[in-house]
Amino acid sequence: GKTHLASALGYKACQEGIETRFWRVSDLVLELEKAWKENQLERFKKKFNRVQLIILDEMGYVPFNKNGSELLFQLISDWYETKSIIITSNLEFSSWNKVFIDPRLTSALVDRLIHHAHILTFTGESYRLKNALSKIE
Known part of the structure; x- marks a missing residue:
């Protein structure tokens, strides 16, 4: 899978x-919110200074509150011209409003993410779902 x-x-x-x-992604947003509350946001962001590739898994599984959305947006905005980002999601871009409010x-x-993006779309049955269903029968 993705x-x-x-x-x-x-x-x-x-x-x-x-x-x-x-x-x-949900764990990253929790860490961002914690760092923000503790006035440690800049220190948290510095952890990524030398990182060249960031993989953000499961975008859209958990909707964020307004603060979490803005913090993640800031972080991705900082990264998008300087680092490579891989994002996995079960949602089409048109459904991301449900996540980011x-x-x-x-x-x-x-706009930022697709500016330099290669988009891979996976279609067909979910292997995990198919496997789970076959065990039930």
């Missing part, structure tokens, strides 16, 4: 000496 492909690309990047970080922020984020 996560396995993203992980494999991250693993290969590490083998090639590319500094890589893998985050589930603010349509203008969503639009600006998608």
Whole structure:
């Protein structure tokens, strides 16, 4: 699936000496909110200074509050011209409003992400769902 492909690309990047970080998006937003509340946001952002590839997994599984959305938007805006970003999501871009709440922020984020993007679309049945269903029968 998407996560396995993203992980494999991250693993290969590490083998090639590319500094890589893998985050589930919901965990990253929790960390961002915690850093913001503790006035440690700049210190948290510095953790990514040397990182060249960031993998953000499961975008859209959990909707964010307004603050979480804005913090993630800021971070991706900082990164999008200087780092490589891989994002996995089950949602089409048109559905990202449900995650980010603010349509203008969503639009600006998608604009940045697709500016230099290669978009891979996976169609067909979910392997995990098919596997789970076959065990039930």
